[in-house]
Amino acid sequence: MKQFLIFIKKEWLHIWRDKRTLFILIWMPVVQILLYGFALTNEVKNSKITIFDQAKDEASRAISERIAASRYFSLVENAYTYKDIENTFKEGKIRMAVVFPAGFRNDLLHANHAQIQLITDASDPNTANMLANYAAAIINDYQQDLNRNQDLPYTIHVQVRMLYNPELKGAYNFVPGVMALVLMLVCAMMTSIAIVKEKEIGTMEVILVSPLKPFRIIIAKTIPYLLVSMLNIGSILLLSVYALDVPITGSLALLLAESILFTITSLSVGILISNSAKTQQTAMFTSMMSLFLPTLLFSGFLFPVENMPVALQVISNIVPARWYFIIVKAVMIKGLGFAAVWKETLILVGMTTTLLGISIYEFKTKL
Template identity: 60%
Template sequence: MKQFLIFIKKEFAHVLRDRKTLLILFGMPVVQILIFGFALTNEVKNAKIVIMDQANDIASQQIISKIRASRYFEIAETIHSPQQIESAFKKGNIRLALIFPAQFNNNLMHQHLAQLQVIADASDPNNATTLTSYISSIIQDYATGIAKTSNIPYRISPEIRFLYNPQLKGAPNYVPGVMALVLMLVCVMMTAVSIVKEKETGTMEILLVSPFSPFKVIVSKAIPYLILSLVNVTSILLLSVFVLDLPINGSILLLFAESTLFIITCLTIGIFISVKTNTMQLAMLISLMGMMLPTILFSGFMFPIENMPVPLQVISNIIPAKWYYIIVKDIMIKGLGFSAFWKETLILVAITVVMMVISLKSFKIRLS
């Protein structure tokens, strides 16, 4: 029994001395419960909307006040023309637009019926349905309130219009997200594991003493995965068009160019992981846990980023999949050109350059 207790004490000492083990045991559960607790919610909050108030009367102002007081919406701006609404949707700045027609209050008071228009970005059908439901409830609550005070059955009828995805299909939301997830996992994990495998088997030393420079050695390992990933992109797009009936509304060449950039970004991340790790198991663990979860949580295709606390929103900005997801939706679903997502493209280029520079500086010519 005494020897058994000594062995237990020894194992405790091993665990407590190993900081990596302690981080996995205690740090990971804390981080996961915080991230999942704040990020995993289907409730939509702080959705940015624009309002075009052509009536500018007491009824429209009271409804706008109720919307402003709601935690579900954030009024980005008040606009004055339909062209401004279209521009705001194309830029991706808003999720919903509310339009009050002229004589709104007059129609409500005298005819006991008034209409207004609600336009939602249905490229994410779940969010569009939820937001139109929220705003319809606010409008109905206002109509019910004034009906109670006057005993007259006032009715406000919202005319709801869904942009980009009138049928509210799920494919326009999930295809771009799946593309980002598949490319991220394949490129990062396979590149990291293939390079680390050379370290473990000892062949990396042979490659480093060959006439090729270290840069060429690394690039030669990444190019096959670039080509295979482009094949993956092609297969996903073919399935989307011919099986899921999801047309590509924008430029196919531009979509492939942006996909190539994202693949290169993922490859540089895989190279960075391979430089920092020495075993395939560790490289695979970091690739899966470090890339898959952030892509699912912070890219925006499963959970709205604006719902999350500000620190998590800031973290989402360093996730390449977030920017690629926006780009693919703009090209495939909205049919927009490069001018709509040049900022996202520059961010991907910046991440690629930074990761490549760090990887090359950290790469050891001599392996210990």
């Protein structure tokens, strides 16, 4: 029994001395429950909207104030023309627009019915449906308050218009998200073992005595994986168009160029992991744990980023998949050009340059 207790004590001390094991056992569950608790929610809140009030009367102002005061919506700006609404949707500033026709209150009081139009970004069909339902519920509450002392009830008709995806196909949101997830994981995992594999099999010495500089060694490591990834991009797009019926509305050349840029970013992440890892198993585990969950949670694919606390929204900015997801939806689904995605492109270029720079700097020329 004494020997048994000694073995338990030995294992206990081993856990507390091994910082990595201690982190996994104690801090990982804490981190995960906080992330999942704040990020994993189907509730939509703080969604950015605009209001186009052509009536500017008491009734339209009352409904506008109720919508703006709701925790589900955040009023970005007021629109003054339909062109303003179109531009704000293209720029990705809003998820919904509320349009009041001229003479709204007059129609309500004299004809006993009036109409409100809700225009939503249906490239994410689930969110678009939920926003339209939330707004319709607020309008319905106003209508009920108005009818309490009326013999002849007033009726407000809500007309919903779904932009970019009128049939509300889930694939329109699913395909861009899967593209970001697949390219990030596959590219990073492939390259995460590229350098550490050479160390394990003993061929790194041969590479280090070659006349190639670290920059060229790293680029040479990534080019074959880049070519394989280009085949993956082509197969994903073909399946999306011909199997899932998701059309490429915008420029195919721009979409391919942006996909290649994101692939290079993902390969850079893998090279950085491979530089620091000591074994292939460690590199694979690190790439899976450090990329899968952040890509799934913070890209905006499954859960809207604006629903999260400000701290998590800031963290999401360093996840490359978030910016690529925005680019694919803008080009492939909305049919927008480079002018609409230049900021996201510049961010990916900056990430790629930084990651490659760190990888070259950290590349060990001596074993």
